[in-house]
Structure formats: C-alpha cells, structure tokens
Amino acid sequence: MPIPRVRNPTRPLHGSAAAPRRARMMAAPQAASFIRALAEANPAPETELLYADPFTLLVAVVLSAQATDASVNRATPALFAAAPTPEAMATLGAEGIGPFIRRIGLWQGKARNVAALSRLLVERHAGQVPADRAALEALPGVGRKTANVVLNVAFGEEAMAVDTHIFRIGNRTGLAPGRTVREVEDRLVARCPPELLRQAHHWLILHGRYVCKARAPECWRCPAIGYCNYRDKVLTPGG
Ligand code: SF4
Numbered sequence: 001m002p003i004p005r006v007r008n009p010t011r012p013l014h015g016s017a018a019a020p021r022r023a024r025m026m027a028a029p030q031a032a033s034f035i036r037a038l039a040e041a042n043p044a045p046e047t048e049l050l051y052a053d054p055f056t057l058l059v060a061v062v063l064s065a066q067a068t069d070a071s072v073n074r075a076t077p078a079l080f081a082a083a084p085t086p087e088a089m090a091t092l093g094a095e096g097i098g099p100f101i102r103r104i105g106l107w108q109g110k111a112r113n114v115a116a117l118s119r120l121l122v123e124r125h126a127g128q129v130p131a132d133r134a135a136l137e138a139l140p141g142v143g144r145k146t147a148n149v150v151l152n153v154a155f156g157e158e159a160m161a162v163d164t165h166i167f168r169i170g171n172r173t174g175l176a177p178g179r180t181v182r183e184v185e186d187r188l189v190a191r192c193p194p195e196l197l198r199q200a201h202h203w204l205i206l207h208g209r210y211v212c213k214a215r216a217p218e219c220w221r222c223p224a225i226g227y228c229n230y231r232d233k234v235l236t237p238g239g
Helices: 028-041 054-063 069-082 086-100 107-125 133-137 144-153 164-173 181-191 194-210
Strands: none
Touching (some): 054 069, 054 144, 069 086, 086 107, 133 144, 144 181, 164 181, 164 194
C-alpha cells in the first residue's frame, strides 16, 4: 500500500489557499516599484511560445491552456508546418490536428477548438485574426486571457493576461489582491506604471514561472524582494 505524502506542518503552503498569512496590499508607489524592479532585471521580455504570426500565436495560446509552453513548443513546429494558415488548419480538421498535439493536455478538445476557430476565421474574418476583443472571445476555446495575450503580443495593446502565475503573485505579494482573475487584472492595470503596462504581463509570468514559484518562492534571488509584502519569504535555498 503506498505511503501517503504529508506536508511538513511547520512550513507554509506558499501561495496556496491554505497559506497562513495574507499579504497586506502594497501602496501604489510600492506596486510601481515592484514592477519596475522586475523590468530592470529583464529589459526585453518575450513570450516563450513559438509562433510566426497572429494566427500561429492564437493557436499556440489556445493549446497552452492548462499545459506548459514547453509541451506546446514541442508540438507546434510540425503542426504549423502542416497547416500554417487558418484555411489549411480548417482543412486539416480536428482529426488531422489531433496526432500533432497528443502530448498536450486536453488535446482532443483543443483539436476541435483549433479546427473550429480556424473555420470561423475563414468564414467571418477573411482568414485574418481580428484585433478586437469581442471578436476574439467569440472564437471557440478563446477566453479573456487568451484574447489578452493575442491583443498584447500580436497587436501591441496594453492588455494584462492574468494566468495562474500572475494571479498567485498578485495575491501573495500584495501587488494586486483579488478573489477573481478579473479583480487581479483590473487592479494590476490600475497600478502598473503606464509606460510598463505593455510588457508587464511578461515580467510577471516569467517571474512566477522561474522565481516566485507556487510551492516555494525563491525570494533570496528575487529582484523585487525589497517591495514585496509576502510575510513568509524564503530567504535561503531550501529554506
Ligand atoms: S520576495 Fe519572494 S514572495 Fe515576494 S515576489 Fe519575490 S519571490 Fe515572490
């Protein structure tokens, strides 16, 4: 019989709902300094998804829901070589897309969505990805977060895509506390220095992915530690 894994009860569940202490909300200047510190540490952030144009970006973001960018990047070069346009992807269809993305979580539903959204792009938008939130969110598999990524990365809009990392950072650090993704998004947009808003979601996603991690944040190497209100900082590796 397998031995159940138990958490050390003396250590906090960093960033989880059961984390013992809530962070105080940052003052507005402190929040701006927090984001500036991330910006200075990584002046040219970029999405880690591989894409060539708005269409391949849209497909990659749809495929990345509840999956890692690395798993998507392993699948998409061959998929995009086989079907680089909405017309070609619609022709490939869900049955043809499936074999390319079988190693990505929830692949069957994603194959159906990518085929369907490609058909709609051809039928409604002349094969172009619309630079319009409502039109994007009307596509299968495209929610507010995906639309925000496409609007930001493909069309240069100051949209804040809140994923699991950004939601955690917003609440854990006091940068933008909120009970819902939308609350965190709205608070971040309101508090981010305007000149940094275009890039801010990249800084925050990368920070959450590599430094302010879910189970154990690596505060000892965090460029924003001086502005963070998290009260259970991990100050040494393994601490
Ligand atoms: S100090 Fe720690 S908890 Fe705060 S932002 Fe940095 S890594 Fe995250």
